Every structure is written in structure tokens, then in C-alpha cells.
Amino acid sequence: MGTHLPEAPCGSGAGPGSPGTDVPGDLLATAALEFAGMVPRGAAPPGGVSLARPLVYALPADGGPRPRTALVTFPFDLEEPPDGCGYREVELAVAFDDEELRALDLRPAPGGDAEGDERVSVFGLGRHRLRWVFRAGPGTEGLRPDGRWTQAVVQLPAGFTEAHGRIALRARLDPPSPDGGHQPVAVRTRDEVPFRLARPDTWLAAPLAHPLAYGPARGPAHTGARAPAHAPVPVPVEPGIGALAAFREPPTPDGGLPPGQHRLCYAVDIERFGARDNAAMIHAQRALMRVMRAACARAGIDWDRCGRQAQGDGYLLVLLPDADVTRAVPRLMTGTADALAAVNAEGRHGGTPLRMRACFHQGIVHEAESGYSGAAVIELFRLLDSGPLRARLAGERDTDLVTAFSDRLYQDLAPHGYEGLSPDGFVRTDVSVPAKGFTGVAWVRAHPRHPGGTRPRPGGSA
Structure with a gap:
């Protein structure tokens, strides 16, 4: 077999002798x-x-x-x-x-x-x-x-x-x-x-007019129908705030301001996604989806009721206003770590194990025509994309996941021991993005790998 797609799992009953x-x-x-x-x-x-x-x-x-x-x-x-x-x-x-x-x-x-x-x-x-x-x-x-x-x-x-x-x-x-x-x-x-x-x-996906949406073919294309001479490469949109949410209906047909609701937001991002080849990017995206779905299942969160926005090399979840934050946050954090460890152990990640940054924040969110918007979403991504969080993941070679809490969320949860959370393992980190006029505080912890899939309590020492 070639190397771009995984073999069927053992015991699946699939193989060359079983067509379809x-x-x-x-x-x-x-x-x-x-x-x-x-x-x-x-x-x-x-x-x-x-x-x-x-x-x-x-x-x-x-x-x-x-x-x-x-x-x-x-x-x-x-x-x-x-x-x-x-x-x-x-x-x-x-x-x-x-x-x-x-x-x-x-x-x-x-x-x-x-x-x-x-x-x-x-x-x-x-x-x-x-x-x-x-x-x-x-x-x-x-x-x-x-x-x-x-x-x-x-x-x-x-x-x-x-x-x-x-x-x-x-x-x-x-x-x-x-x-x-x-x-x-x-x-x-x-x-x-x-x-x-x-x-x-x-x-x-990037718009058709986007300069990165279609890359040059590596060989000549001879078409039997009227087709362009260049081959498209599925290039994920860079993580950001104004990305189009797939198939989102206009929330306010009259053009008014969409409702603002207090929502818990959770975003993740794959490290060094752009260093993968095209086939590996596709595998990594699929692995990311498995991780996010499994984390939601672990947390008892209905995937279909969440607001969801693909970010190419990451994903944004926006929970319903009535979500129990005291349970959802620690369970999502633990579920993500366990699901990521399982995906990497199975080797279904496109050749390079997934390493991810994750961030929690809450605040007023609007569901606008081009995706989720509001200062809370912007702060979430400022923290997720920040240099200190990237450096922490890059420097912690015995982990595949680091998680950040916004300062307000950390103060609401960690000192009170919800679902086993504790301040142990969290490090206060100042975040500054001068080009965006942003300063903030994140509380960051790493999730060390543990053999056999066992992990400490959510607030355990990193």
C-alpha cells in the first residue's frame, strides 16, 4: 500500500477480499x-x-x-x-x-x-x-x-x-x-x-479568489472537459476571528445586531500544522475532529447542540448559555488530553503525532453572519495564539497538550476545586500582543504523557 492513507484496523473485517x-x-x-x-x-x-x-x-x-x-x-x-x-x-x-x-x-x-x-x-x-x-x-x-x-x-x-x-x-x-x-x-x-x-x-475553506486556495499542479493536466490547468490544494484558513462558519444561517435577516449571549468558548490549535504535507494535513484534521468529539462525549456535552467553527488547523466550540461551566471545563480538559493520547497511540494522525494548544474563556458572544464574534472570542484567540503558550508547548517535550485559562475563568474555577481542579500545575503568564493593542493574563498548565492512558486529577501537578 502507499503511505498516505491508513490501513484498515485489525478486526474490522475490511480488506482486499471484502469489496466495499x-x-x-x-x-x-x-x-x-x-x-x-x-x-x-x-x-x-x-x-x-x-x-x-x-x-x-x-x-x-x-x-x-x-x-x-x-x-x-x-x-x-x-x-x-x-x-x-x-x-x-x-x-x-x-x-x-x-x-x-x-x-x-x-x-x-x-x-x-x-x-x-x-x-x-x-x-x-x-x-x-x-x-x-x-x-x-x-x-x-x-x-x-x-x-x-x-x-x-x-x-x-x-x-x-x-x-x-x-x-x-x-x-x-x-x-x-x-x-x-x-x-x-x-x-x-x-x-x-x-x-x-x-x-x-x-x-x-479559503475562498476561490484567495491566493492560497489553489496551488500549481506538479505536472501537466490534460483535460477531457473544460478545466483549469492548475490543481487546487485544500489549504486550511489560518486561525483567526472573522472566518466564515460553514453553512451558518443569517441570525438577523433585518440586518440588526445579532443577540449577544454569555457563552463558554473552547478553542484548540495543532502545532506546526503548516509543516505537514497536504495528505498529512487532511489526516491531522480528521484526527482533530476525533479528539474534539471524544472530548465532548467525555464531558457529557451534546456535539450537535454546540456552536462549532472549523479553523483549518484548529477548532472552536461555543457551548450553550446554560452549560454548567464548573463541570464542562475540567471534563473537556481531561477528555481532550485522553483523546489526544489515544489518537497518537493509534498512529492515525498522518505520520506526525498531534501536539496541541488549547484555551478556555467565557464572555458575551454574537453569532454573526461570518462566524462567532465579540471581544470574548477575540481574547480567546489572542491567548491561544500567544507566544508564551506556543513556547510552553515547544519547550515541554514530554507533553502533547498545554491548556490556558483566561484570568477571569481561572479565578472562578481553580481555587474552588470543581471536579478536582486546583491551582497546582497552573502558571500565571502575562500575554502581550502590541501589534493588536492587547494585553492579558493566562493561566497555563501542561498535561504530561502517562503510560497506559492513566492521568492525574485535572488539578494535579504538571
Whole structure:
């Protein structure tokens, strides 16, 4: 197998012999390839393919707060072909069940290098049936059996909440014939693999006009439909305050100030996210989602009722006004540490273990058209992105998580022992961001790694 997508977990029942088997985690399914016609004499089984769960990046709409388009990616990973064989051509076919969900733009993702050892064609512009065809360049031994992903900008139907479709893969192999030559043969997945795109799982993406939204392809693109000559790279939006919240409805159609409510806010950010390659970024984002969901489950917090805003390499949770802060904060803190340790132990993080900064704060928050806004949100991110917090994580090599409390929140919770919290392990840190005119105080503690998944009480010594 290539190295960009994880193997199916042991005991999942998934493998090359089980086409279309659904598996948990990053993988949508593993599917066996079978010969589409006559089986060559003495031919070995043609192997299989791993299909990753599609990713959806919401794109902001011109003149309105609600995105009506999205960048959808379909990663996949070919197995090594049988000895003596090579992939001459691979075609990924995607069909959306809803015909209103049409491709506005098709772009081949980076595939070949500067020497043009791989050529990509795309088909289906303006349609709900899409195809990406990867062909080996002349004089090469075949396509590299490693991870690839395909991308399309699609028109979302009105009232979009979720969409369904099917994926199939076809390929041409050139197994050696008895006379020593090569006779290409066709292989394919036996069954189409169903997939689902859901609105709550949508990530925030940079606008199409953003200069970082589309990077140059590493090889030439030969298109069967009218498609740009550059390949899009899903570039997460830098952490910040005014980022578009995916599919947020306008809270005040009359243009008035949206309601301000006192909310507990929790934000996390992955260390050195930009140092990862594109495939590793996707794995890291998925791992982050697992951590956040698991932390909420540990804290007894209903994920679907939280305000949520993807930040590319981080995530913002805004709890309901009636949240019990005395329980939610220590449980989220412990749950995040435990879930992060589990994800890193499983190795499902894209090659480099996740290390994260986290921050809690509370105050008045407005749910505006472009996301959550207000001085409380701004202070939260000033503390999360501050130099002292970054330095603490960088300097603590025996931990993968450091957490900061705003001064007011710390004074409300830590001295009173809620859920085992105590001042032990917290260090008072002055935060100054002169360029933003910001000064503040954070209380920071590290969460040391513990073998066997055991951890001290939330207020235990760091």
C-alpha cells in the first residue's frame, strides 16, 4: 500500500477480499479489484484500493452569508500491483445521487512531477457524474501506487443538509504475458462504494479568489472537459476571528445586531500544522475532529447542540448559555488530553503525532453572519495564539497538550476545586500582543504523557 492513507484496523473485517466494506476512521472502505474481462493465464489477483472518506470544504458565496458551493475531495490509495505488473491507467468515477449537485469546476489534484510522469484528465463539468483519469507517461513503468486525491467545486442544492453518492474505480494493468511481452488488462471494483456528505462535517475553506486556495499542479493536466490547468490544494484558513462558519444561517435577516449571549468558548490549535504535507494535513484534521468529539462525549456535552467553527488547523466550540461551566471545563480538559493520547497511540494522525494548544474563556458572544464574534472570542484567540503558550508547548517535550485559562475563568474555577481542579500545575503568564493593542493574563498548565492512558486529577501537578 502507499503511505498516505491508513490501513484498515485489525478486526474490522475490511480488506482486499471484502469489496466495499465500510470501516471506521479515515477510511470509507477498502475494495478489491477484479478482472473486468478474460483473466490472463497465471495472473495473480490484481490487488485493491483504499477509499478515504470524502472531505467537504465550504466556500463563501458572493453577496450572501450562506455558502452555496463547496470544494469536495475524494482521496484514494492503490495497493501495490502484483509482481511484474504496472498500472497504466486509473479512473475514479463519482456519481452524486442528487442531480442538482453539479460540478462547477473540476481540477486534477497534484499527481505527476515536473518531468510529466503522470497525466490527468477530468470529465463531467456541469454534471453530477464525474471522472478523473490518471495515465502513466510515455516510457514509464507505470503509475506509482501511492495516495492521490481528486477535487471538484460543486453547486450545493437549496436547503442542503446531506448528499449521497457512489464511487467506483477502474484501472488498466500490464501483466507480463507468456511470451515475455505485456498485454494490458482491465480491472475494476466489483461494487460501487456509497458515500455521504454531511453539513455538520463540513470544513471551512479559503475562498476561490484567495491566493492560497489553489496551488500549481506538479505536472501537466490534460483535460477531457473544460478545466483549469492548475490543481487546487485544500489549504486550511489560518486561525483567526472573522472566518466564515460553514453553512451558518443569517441570525438577523433585518440586518440588526445579532443577540449577544454569555457563552463558554473552547478553542484548540495543532502545532506546526503548516509543516505537514497536504495528505498529512487532511489526516491531522480528521484526527482533530476525533479528539474534539471524544472530548465532548467525555464531558457529557451534546456535539450537535454546540456552536462549532472549523479553523483549518484548529477548532472552536461555543457551548450553550446554560452549560454548567464548573463541570464542562475540567471534563473537556481531561477528555481532550485522553483523546489526544489515544489518537497518537493509534498512529492515525498522518505520520506526525498531534501536539496541541488549547484555551478556555467565557464572555458575551454574537453569532454573526461570518462566524462567532465579540471581544470574548477575540481574547480567546489572542491567548491561544500567544507566544508564551506556543513556547510552553515547544519547550515541554514530554507533553502533547498545554491548556490556558483566561484570568477571569481561572479565578472562578481553580481555587474552588470543581471536579478536582486546583491551582497546582497552573502558571500565571502575562500575554502581550502590541501589534493588536492587547494585553492579558493566562493561566497555563501542561498535561504530561502517562503510560497506559492513566492521568492525574485535572488539578494535579504538571
